[in-house]
Amino acid sequence: MSRISVRGFAVASATAVTAVGSVVGVASGSVAQNNDAEPTAADTTLLADIPAGQQAQVQTASLTHQADVQAIAADASAKKDAEESARKAAAETAIAKKADAEKAAKEAKERAQAKSEATTRSTRDTSSFPVQGSYTVAQIQAMARQIVPADQFQCFSNIVDHESSWNYRAVNASSGAYGLFQALPGSKMSSAGADWQTNPATQIKWGLGYMNSSRYGSPCAAWSFWQANHWY
Structure with missing residues (x-):
């Protein structure tokens, strides 16, 4: 195998994914965490060091990973929004039912009072x-x-x-x-x-x-x- 061993390629691929992710993060305004482990000389492999035929695979893996993370975050946000909407709808329904019950009770009381007054008059x-x-x-x-x-x-x-x-x-x-x-x-x-x-x-x-x-x-x-x- 050219330039690096199978084990070296795995390390290089993972490092490259991390490197690509870091580059993307910096481009989007993210700040690297202070506690990130510094790669050793043996683990540090730039995308340029990976054979040209494998660079596309590394980049695709990085982008796929980012897409998966974003999809998971979007699903979680959508689920949260749906739960909040359902909670609000249930609260509004309960309030409406309470108002209807109070109105019905008031009308029933008024009818009973009117009937009582009519009976008294008659x-x-x-x-x-x-x-x-x-x-x-x-x-x-x-x-x-x-x-x-x-x-x-x-x-x-x-x-x-x-x-x-x-x-x-x-x-x-x-x-x-x-x-x-x-x-x-x-x-x-x-x-x-x-x-x-x-x-x-x-x-x-x-x-x-x-x-x-x-x-x-x-x-x-x-x-x-x-x-x-x-x-x-």
Whole structure:
């Protein structure tokens, strides 16, 4: 074998790779470590000392090594970035789910409160309204607004408009239906109070209970039925 032995070539190749790497490092601005072992005279072999036919192999080995190192570093960086993105996405998802749960709980609480208030209004003791010898339409409507839930009042009002025009003493001459809701017979309103004939509040309480019953479920449902059939 020319110029160096097999063992010498192995040492020379490794040294040359190191030398080439060092040259590359210096070119890229790297600073050699102070604790690098100084090569001995026997181990120091420059690229120029390697036979021309083998220099390309040494250079290729050096470049391949550098490429492998860079690929490993890139993979590690990509893995780290992916893990960080996944962590952020999981955190954002958890925050969104928490916000949705809090919103749902708030809405449920508001619905429960509204239902409770509606129940309180619908079961209000009619004795809380002053008893009078007669009532104007405005007074009767004011009573109804205090008893009927706000979101149901217009439907409630539409039915009363068509049935009695808010006349709590209205009587149907042919059937005998009576009051704001033309109850037939009128005496069924006694379930809301003995003064059903003279107290609009008692009639309102009865009418709201009738509309909220399983027959309709709400004044607006009762109004939808009325529009389709012209009775309820």
